Amino acid sequence: MRASDLPIGIFDSGIGGLTVVRQIRRALPHEDLVYLGDTARVPYGTKSPGTVVRFACEDTQFLLDQKVKAVVVACNTASAWALPTLDRRFEAVPIFGVIAPGARAALARTRNRRIGVIATLATVRSQAYAKALLARDDCIDLVMRDCPLLVPLVEEGWTSGPITESVLRQYLAPLLAHGIDTLVLGCTHYPLLREAIATVAGAGVALVDSAESCAEYVAEGLRQMGLLTVDRKRAGRIQPFVTDDPRWFDELAGVFLGEPADPSSQATLPIIELK
Ligand code: DGL
Numbered sequence: 001m002r003a004s005d006l007p008i009g010i011f012d013s014g015i016g017g018l019t020v021v022r023q024i025r026r027a028l029p030h031e032d033l034v035y036l037g038d039t040a041r042v043p044y045g046t047k048s049p050g051t052v053v054r055f056a057c058e059d060t061q062f063l064l065d066q067k068v069k070a071v072v073v074a075c076n077t078a079s080a081w082a083l084p085t086l087d088r089r090f091e092a093v094p095i096f097g098v099i100a101p102g103a104r105a106a107l108a109r110t111r112n113r114r115i116g117v118i119a120t121l122a123t124v125r126s127q128a129y130a131k132a133l134l135a136r137d138d139c140i141d142l143v144m145r146d147c148p149l150l151v152p153l154v155e156e157g158w159t160s161g162p163i164t165e166s167v168l169r170q171y172l173a174p175l176l177a178h179g180i181d182t183l184v185l186g187c188t189h190y191p192l193l194r195e196a197i198a199t200v201a202g203a204g205v206a207l208v209d210s211a212e213s214c215a216e217y218v219a220e221g222l223r224q225m226g227l228l229t230v231d232r233k234r235a236g237r238i239q240p241f242v243t244d245d246p247r248w249f250d251e252l253a254g255v256f257l258g259e260p261a262d263p264s265s266q267a268t269l270p271i272i273e274l275k
Helices: 018-027 049-065 076-089 099-109 121-126 128-136 150-155 162-177 190-201 210-224 246-257
Strands: 008-012 033-037 070-073 114-119 141-146 182-186 206-209 238-242
Touching: 008 018, 008 049, 018 033, 018 210, 018 246, 033 049, 049 070, 049 076, 049 121, 070 076, 070 210, 076 099, 076 114, 076 121, 076 128, 099 114, 099 128, 099 182, 099 206, 099 210, 114 121, 114 128, 114 162, 121 128, 121 141, 128 141, 141 162, 150 162, 150 190, 162 190, 182 190, 182 210, 190 206, 206 210, 238 246
Parallel strands: 008 033, 008 070, 033 238, 114 141, 114 182, 182 206
Antiparallel strands: none
């Protein structure tokens, strides 16, 4: 089989990365995808950097064992901490993260150069968005905020309504007071809150969906590398794997994916010791 006909591998700490899969399917409808959700060890957003890097290496190795042509780190937290290690360790395939494309999209949208980022605690602590933004424009005025209640709200299906809006108002107040005109949704789950966030943030704030910008970045990167499948007529297939019992994932997957999902299989990850 030609390398360009192999599937693209995508991993996340759990189910949230399906928002990235959804956008990749939009951008590249004929590509086959292998998805790994590390549901047994979610969340990554509260874990220490060393743990996140080790988990990300194991997730990547699992995908490489499935013979993928590229790896997409859908998880913002894993992208924030693990990308340099993954690039060093796994040179055989290109590895794409979500932070650089999200930062690039935010810079294209902002007019007043005041940018907000909401994400998990680990992503905020990593300063990865700050580094990516400031590397391209050192006049950016950045406000970041971790929003730990948002992931559980989304997983409960509470993506709208007064409680969710009230939580969002609390989290976004300092960013809005700072006069941001652009807000990066720096976590896999936040695209599902897009409408509620838009209501609270108001029409003057442009929302940057890191899943959407990542999909464009992956499409562009694979095209440049000659790694897109060319004459496949059928729709691409998604093969989902999870590390915990598949039932919970299978019940919710369609909500994140925006289309019915095939049942997932249970994955056993390789153990990697980081020196
Ligand atoms: N996938 C994570 C992220 O995008 C959110 C959930 C978690 O904390 O693992 O940062």
